[in-house]
Amino acid sequence: MSEKVIKGEKAWRLLDRWAELVMAVATLVLPFMTIFYGLDGQSIYVAITALFWAIFPPVAPASGFQILDGYWLQGSLPLGFFNIVYAFQVMRYIRGKSGKWKTLAVGVMTLVVPLIAFLSVLPRMISRAVFVYIGPIPIQLVIGLLLIHLLPPEEPTKPW
Numbered sequence: 001m002s003e004k005v006i007k008g009e010k011a012w013r014l015l016d017r018w019a020e021l022v023m024a025v026a027t028l029v030l031p032f033m034t035i036f037y038g039l040d041g042q043s044i045y046v047a048i049t050a051l052f053w054a055i056f057p058p059v060a061p062a063s064g065f066q067i068l069d070g071y072w073l074q075g076s077l078p079l080g081f082f083n084i085v086y087a088f089q090v091m092r093y094i095r096g097k098s099g100k101w102k103t104l105a106v107g108v109m110t111l112v113v114p115l116i117a118f119l120s121v122l123p124r125m126i127s128r129a130v131f132v133y134i135g136p137i138p139i140q141l142v143i144g145l146l147l148i149h150l151l152p153p154e155e156p157t158k159p160w
Helices: 002-028 070-079 081-094 100-109 112-128 139-150
Strands: 033-039 044-049 053-056 064-067
Touching (some): 044 070, 070 081, 081 100, 081 112, 081 139, 100 139
Antiparallel strands (some): 044 053
C-alpha cells in the first residue's frame, strides 16, 4: 500500500511541476494583450505585448520587436501584474492551498487592465469610425482554466 502512495505522490509531483512550467511559459512568454498605438486617418497601429517582450508598429519610437527593454518593462509589469498573481494562484489551487472561486476571480482580473486600455481608446475609434480589437489576449486565462479543470486538488481546499 505504501508503494502505491509513493508512486501516486511522485506522479502528482510530476504533474505539479509540469503545471508550473506551463503557467510560467503562459505568463512570461505568451502575449497577454494588444494595445492601441494610434490612428493617422488611414492606418491602425497595434502593439502585441507580453511581460518581457513587445512588438511595436513601425511608427512607434521603439518600433519592432523589443525584448527585456527597460522602457517596456516599466509599463509591462504593472499591466501584467494580475497575470503574475493568477499564475501563482492557479498553482496554489492545484496544491490545495486556495479555493476555486478565488482563483477564478483573480483570473477575471487578468482581463481588467487590457479592457481599460480598450475603453480608453473607444471614443477615438468611434469618432474616426474605425474599429479594431484592442484588449486582452486571454491565452494565459484559458491555460489556467484548463489546468484548474484537469488538475483539481486531491484534498478539499480551504475557502481562503
